[in-house]
Amino acid sequence: MSPTKDTQKSAKKSKGFTAEEKAAAKARMQELKAEAEKADGESTALAAIAAMKEPDRSMAKRIHAIIKASAPDLSAKTWYGQPAYANKDGKVVCFFQPAQKFNTRYSTFGFNDAANLDEGAMWPVAFALKELTAADEARIRALVKKAVS
Numbered sequence: 001m002s003p004t005k006d007t008q009k010s011a012k013k014s015k016g017f018t019a020e021e022k023a024a025a026k027a028r029m030q031e032l033k034a035e036a037e038k039a040d041g042e043s044t045a046l047a048a049i050a051a052m053k054e055p056d057r058s059m060a061k062r063i064h065a066i067i068k069a070s071a072p073d074l075s076a077k078t079w080y081g082q083p084a085y086a087n088k089d090g091k092v093v094c095f096f097q098p099a100q101k102f103n104t105r106y107s108t109f110g111f112n113d114a115a116n117l118d119e120g121a122m123w124p125v126a127f128a129l130k131e132l133t134a135a136d137e138a139r140i141r142a143l144v145k146k147a148v149s
Contacts, residue, residue: 041077042084048078056098056107059132063096063109066137070144086113091149106130109140115147 015016018027049060060083067074067085091114091123099107110126113133117123129136 005029017101024119038075041075043074044078047079047084048083052098053100054131055131056100059107059129060096060098062132062137063140064138067144071148074144074148087148088115094144110149116149117147 026053045064049057049064052060057081064076064083068076068084071085074087077084077086077092079092079095082095082097084092086092088146092112093114094109094111097110098106100104106128107130108126109129112125113119115125117125
């Protein structure tokens with residue numbers, strides 16, 4: 001049985017994907033890669049938090065929840081082995097450093113230069129934490145929102 005003319009025409013026309021189809025496939029691959037990296041960063045950060053001793057673990061869990069709620073565009077990851085939160089460019093905006101990391105008497109919640117916290121010629125970029133009160137959580141929430149604005 002020989003192929004029909006229509007089948008021959010469609011077989012001859014098809015030379016693979018069009019430039020638009022290739023561009024769409026490439027874009028989708030990049031999206032999937034970004035999603036995988038974001039998911040991997042999130043799980044790595046959560047694993048780092050889970051490995052902490054108390055009271056660092058409880059504070060880090062709470063700070064993680066505050067950041068995810070206040071700035072959902074930030075991606076969790078680890079930075080020097082500690083939980084950190086990066087902008088869409090991959091720059092770390094803020095981080096939590098547990099006291100156990102360097103055997104210090106307090107944990108630190110800090111901001112990097114990607115944070116929009118500038119106030120005049122001098123402003124705080126790190127805060128010592130021994131515990132988290134409701135007032136502290138509200139302040140962190142406000143600072144994170146300002147940092148990503």
